[in-house]
Amino acid sequence: MSSSLELFGWDSTWADAFAPHAAGGLTPGRVVRVDRGQCDVITAAGPVRAEFTRTDVCTGDWVALSGLYLHAVLPRRTALVRAAASGLSHGQVLAANVDVVAVIVPCTVEVDLGRAERLLALAWESGARPVVVLTKTDACPDVARVREQIDTVAVGADVVAVSAVAGDGLDALADALTGTVVLVGQSGVGKSTLATALTGTDLAVQDVREVDGKGRHTTVRREMIPLRGGRGVLIDTPGLRGVGLYDAEDGLHRAFADIDALAADCRFGDCAHGSEPGCAVRAAIDAGLLPARRLDSYRKLIRENEWAAARTDARLRSELRSRERAFHKAYRNQFNRPGRDRRTR
Ligand SMILES: Nc1nc2c(ncn2[C@@H]2O[C@H](COP(=O)(O)OP(=O)(O)OP(=O)(O)O)[C@@H](O)[C@H]2O)c(=O)[nH]1
Numbered sequence: 001m002s003s004s005l006e007l008f009g010w011d012s013t014w015a016d017a018f019a020p021h022a023a024g025g026l027t028p029g030r031v032v033r034v035d036r037g038q039c040d041v042i043t044a045a046g047p048v049r050a051e052f053t054r055t056d057v058c059t060g061d062w063v064a065l066s067g068l069y070l071h072a073v074l075p076r077r078t079a080l081v082r083a084a085a086s087g088l089s090h091g092q093v094l095a096a097n098v099d100v101v102a103v104i105v106p107c108t109v110e111v112d113l114g115r116a117e118r119l120l121a122l123a124w125e126s127g128a129r130p131v132v133v134l135t136k137t138d139a140c141p142d143v144a145r146v147r148e149q150i151d152t153v154a155v156g157a158d159v160v161a162v163s164a165v166a167g168d169g170l171d172a173l174a175d176a177l178t179g180t181v182v183l184v185g186q187s188g189v190g191k192s193t194l195a196t197a198l199t200g201t202d203l204a205v206q207d208v209r210e211v212d213g214k215g216r217h218t219t220v221r222r223e224m225i226p227l228r229g230g231r232g233v234l235i236d237t238p239g240l241r242g243v244g245l246y247d248a249e250d251g252l253h254r255a256f257a258d259i260d261a262l263a264a265d266c267r268f269g270d271c272a273h274g275s276e277p278g279c280a281v282r283a284a285i286d287a288g289l290l291p292a293r294r295l296d297s298y299r300k301l302i303r304e305n306e307w308a309a310a311r312t313d314a315r316l317r318s319e320l321r322s323r324e325r326a327f328h329k330a331y332r333n334q335f336n337r338p339g340r341d342r343r344t345r
């Protein structure tokens with residue numbers, strides 16, 4: 001397969017998954033942006049705009065094209081999912097086939113450890129490898145202290161400290177961010193600045209004028225940009241802010257593996273780490289080995305995750321109830337006043 005697709009992450013495993021489609025004469029490509037009913041796909045022959053009718057396509061998917069029609073989506077290796085915006089009863093896939101989720105934490109303000117923990121759980125849940133990036137080190141008087149704090153929450157994840165302004169740490173960051181990468185973090189933490197440093201492209205001026213299928217000029221914002229040095233691609237989709245957990249139980253266990261490991265030594269298998277005797281988690285807190293804050297945060301995120309599930313279920317139930325009511329009403333109208341509506345038409 002052409003090196004242009006390899007630049008976007010194509011490998012022999014994708015080629016194997018694609019083999020049946022290749023046999024059918026279809027073309028492989030990677031979705032770089034999705035609109036309503038249309039998407040931009042990078043193929044070996046360059047970018048194309050493809051039509052699709054299915055609803056489950058997102059940036060990062062590998063697809064099979066039949067001409068300019070998106071025929072199939074290859075099974076995803078990973079997916080970054082968040083609780084959907086209101087009105088929807090399911091998770092929303094933000095990006096597919098992501099290898100690294102970089103959780104961006106600035107060291108210029110008091111570190112919000114709870115936010116970092118939530119994002120790390122989301123990252124683990126996706127199946128990608130999380131990396132914590134401490135930004136703006138040039139403007140922080142005590143980077144070592146921030147580093148110490150973040151190390152207590154970045155269980156199992158690498159931490160890289162950088163300054164985009166001074167250029168410190170950018171080589172180490174480039175080494176850590178390979179494959180398909182997304183940057184997550186609040187507004188103002190330095191994502192765009194980092195994206196520019198990593199890709200050599202100012203994403204703010206990434207918008208390019210293009211002619212669409214109907215001959216109109218439109219402004220297109222590419223959401224997948226090659227990283228410098230051919231190390232991979234950066235996915236920059238809107239909506240990576242304010243991410244709520246969605247069905248992230250596994251991710252939470254990975255993010256809080258330190259507490260789970262301690263809990264294995266509690267006397268009771270269902271220990272709530274409250275006032276139970278023989279609680280290894282409380283013992284670690286009392287001994288200063290585990291910050292009490294971290295246990296609180298774990299509980300809070302588990303509740304948040306469970307609550308999100310209950311809410312979507314409740315919404316589903318009420319959707320079903322109102323559909324049933326509408327059905328009965330239509331049924332009554334039809335039989336209580338037969339003919340009347342029909343005669344007036
Ligand atoms: N001192 C310092 N400031 C930085 C650094 N990186 C970014 N900034 C500044 O932080 C501010 C926010 O940076 P952005 O890159 O726009 O942050 P963002 O996360 O992309 O923000 P949104 O686009 O709102 O999501 C800007 O004023 C940057 O100039 C850094 O390494 N050091």
Ligand SMILES: [Zn+2]
Nearest residue numbers: 266271273279
């Ligand atoms: Zn316990």
